[in-house]
Amino acid sequence: MNHSVRILLKSPKFMLGAVLLLLMIGVVMIYPLINRNDPLEMIALAYQPPDSKLLLGSDNFGRDLFLELIYGIRTSLQVGLIAGVFATAIGLVIGLASGYIGGMIDNLLTAVTNIFIVIPSFVILILISVSIDSRSSFVTAAIIGITSWPWTARAVRAQTSSLRNRDHVNIAKISGYSTPRIIMYEILPYIASYVVMAFVLQMASGILAEASISMLGLGPYNTISLGIIMNWALVFEAPVAGAWWAFIPAALSIAVITFSLYMMNTGMDEIFNPKIRS
Amino acid sequence: MKTNEVLISGKHLTKVFGYGKHKTTAVDDVSFEFHKGEIISIVGESGSGKTTLAKMIMGLLKESSGSISYMGKPRQLKRHADRKKYWKHIQAIFQDPFSSFNQFYKVEKLLLDCIRLQGLKLSKEEQLQKMKEACSFVNLKYEELHNKYPFELSGGQMQRLMIARIFMLHPQLLIADEPTSMVDACSRSTILDMLLKLRDENGMTIIFITHDVGLAYYVSDTLYIMERGKVVESGPAEDVIIHPQHPYTRQLISDVPKVHEAWDLS
Numbered sequence: 001m002n003h004s005v006r007i008l009l010k011s012p013k014f015m016l017g018a019v020l021l022l023l024m025i026g027v028v029m030i031y032p033l034i035n036r037n038d039p040l041e042m043i044a045l046a047y048q049p050p051d052s053k054l055l056l057g058s059d060n061f062g063r064d065l066f067l068e069l070i071y072g073i074r075t076s077l078q079v080g081l082i083a084g085v086f087a088t089a090i091g092l093v094i095g096l097a098s099g100y101i102g103g104m105i106d107n108l109l110t111a112v113t114n115i116f117i118v119i120p121s122f123v124i125l126i127l128i129s130v131s132i133d134s135r136s137s138f139v140t141a142a143i144i145g146i147t148s149w150p151w152t153a154r155a156v157r158a159q160t161s162s163l164r165n166r167d168h169v170n171i172a173k174i175s176g177y178s179t180p181r182i183i184m185y186e187i188l189p190y191i192a193s194y195v196v197m198a199f200v201l202q203m204a205s206g207i208l209a210e211a212s213i214s215m216l217g218l219g220p221y222n223t224i225s226l227g228i229i230m231n232w233a234l235v236f237e238a239p240v241a242g243a244w245w246a247f248i249p250a251a252l253s254i255a256v257i258t259f260s261l262y263m264m265n266t267g268m269d270e271i272f273n274p275k276i277r278s
Numbered sequence: 279m280k281t282n283e284v285l286i287s288g289k290h291l292t293k294v295f296g297y298g299k300h301k302t303t304a305v306d307d308v309s310f311e312f313h314k315g316e317i318i319s320i321v322g323e324s325g326s327g328k329t330t331l332a333k334m335i336m337g338l339l340k341e342s343s344g345s346i347s348y349m350g351k352p353r354q355l356k357r358h359a360d361r362k363k364y365w366k367h368i369q370a371i372f373q374d375p376f377s378s379f380n381q382f383y384k385v386e387k388l389l390l391d392c393i394r395l396q397g398l399k400l401s402k403e404e405q406l407q408k409m410k411e412a413c414s415f416v417n418l419k420y421e422e423l424h425n426k427y428p429f430e431l432s433g434g435q436m437q438r439l440m441i442a443r444i445f446m447l448h449p450q451l452l453i454a455d456e457p458t459s460m461v462d463a464c465s466r467s468t469i470l471d472m473l474l475k476l477r478d479e480n481g482m483t484i485i486f487i488t489h490d491v492g493l494a495y496y497v498s499d500t501l502y503i504m505e506r507g508k509v510v511e512s513g514p515a516e517d518v519i520i521h522p523q524h525p526y527t528r529q530l531i532s533d534v535p536k537v538h539e540a541w542d543l544s
Binding site: 168170171172173175176178179186189190 | 336337338358361362365366368369370372373374377378379380382383388391392394395
């Protein structure tokens with residue numbers, strides 16, 4: 001395990017992604033400690049262009065956009081993380097159960113997974129979001145997670161059902177290991193790298209999904225996320241007013257976050273998939 | 279070494295995979311009686327159902343119909359505790375040493391697991407002593423191995439470690455599923471000799487699964503010839519080889535390459 005982490009640190013792609021992401025996390029953690037103002041406080045006129053005092057100008061309510069952006073990135077990262085955890089956990093459990101147990105349960109779970117793959121998850125996302133009255137960022141993240149697990153489940157199932165018939169699993173069985181222990185020690189280590197990769201991808205797509213749904217005005221209430229900043233810019237006609245600073249930095253932040261996550265994923269893919277490495 | 283005490287017996291064992299149109303009968307109405315200290319070879323070509331039969335005896339596959347009795351009693355495998363007890367008596371060596379190891383753990387763990395399965399409470403020194411003993415039985419040096427990962431070993435070394443595992447567990451019944459087919463010729467004879475030594479020292483029953491009639495004749499007391507899920511011929515090794523009754527057995531015997539004769543490939 002340590003060995004693969006060490007190779008990973010040598011991969012330029014992974015390192016680029018990781019450094020970008022860590023840098024961004026660092027900034028959004030530290031900046032609110034320095035600038036203790038409320039991001040929703042109106043401190044300037046509407047759509048003030050960037051200057052030395054307001055780094056990214058102000059929005060339609062005269063709020064500091066740079067501060068908003070920092071809080072927005074923080075929320076978006078949180079939403080991505082929670083959505084990724086939900087999607088990976090559900091996908092992992094369903095995939096492991098269906099791949100390891102096999103038989104009727106496998107058929108049933110595969111059918112459920114396929115149904116979820118066929119229905120466009122964004123539509124479910126919109127429908128659930130509309131029908132829930134109080135949406136916190138956590139609830140939105142959970143909904144995103146619950147609608148995006150099927151691909152992980154499918155891949156984990158495929159890997160598990162091929163591992164299940166390997167001799168080391170049989171040896172573990174006749175050595176008296178219980179089923180949870182076999183899954184924990186004989187199956188999971190072999191698919192761990194894949195699960196980590198799937199988690200990173202799902203975090204990226206979670207951030208994108210949150211941005212999309214917030215732009216439609218169906219995102220979380222009482223918070224600032226990158227999607228919500230874009231929604232405000234859209235609703236209050238920032239593009240018409242020529243206030244590029246109201247939406248381009250937010251869009252760029254989404255791009256940079258997902259780019260860094262995809263870079264990490266590609267880096268890991270090259271390490272864990274020797275066919276691509278050579 | 280063969281005694282008359284029946285260790286394990288199966289009656290009308292059948293295993294069917296799939297259902298409907300995709301039904302395949304891997305093992306078809308097989309009955310057997312294996313005695314204590316006996317070496318039995320199950321011989322057949324690929325797909326003849328010998329590994330499926332072995333897995334049913336091991337308790338890794340559930341039989342579709344028929345029953346297996348162990349030590350005169352129908353075996354119970356419903357609960358995990360029952361299976362654990364059964365596996366104290368019945369152990370296996372598999373064909374592919376490279377996939378028999380979990381590549382994430384050091385060799386030492388495999389041997390420590392054996393001590394755990396037996397439920398022995400031993401001090402650190404006693405554990406070490408036991409593992410060293412097992413390694414020296416298979417001509418390996420514990421000091422050189424215990425800190426290594428499986429992929430740092432050769433196939434022969436891995437397979438010998440699997441035998442060391444059996445040595446530590448000393449089960450009543452060992453199922454060896456083509457244990458020599460993936461190791462080179464030199465290791466092959468050492469591995470066979472080790473298996474015979476295990477039988478002689480512990481009075482172990484060995485079920486030897488192979489596609490090689492010559493090898494089977496060399497090691498075993500009793501032969502079972504399998505073709506397409508059915509046992510077509512069985513009996514003492516000498517009888518089966520010298521007076522084969524079934525055409526399939528005759529063909530298997532004539533297919534053995536001989537060193538001093540021209541090989542008829544027609």
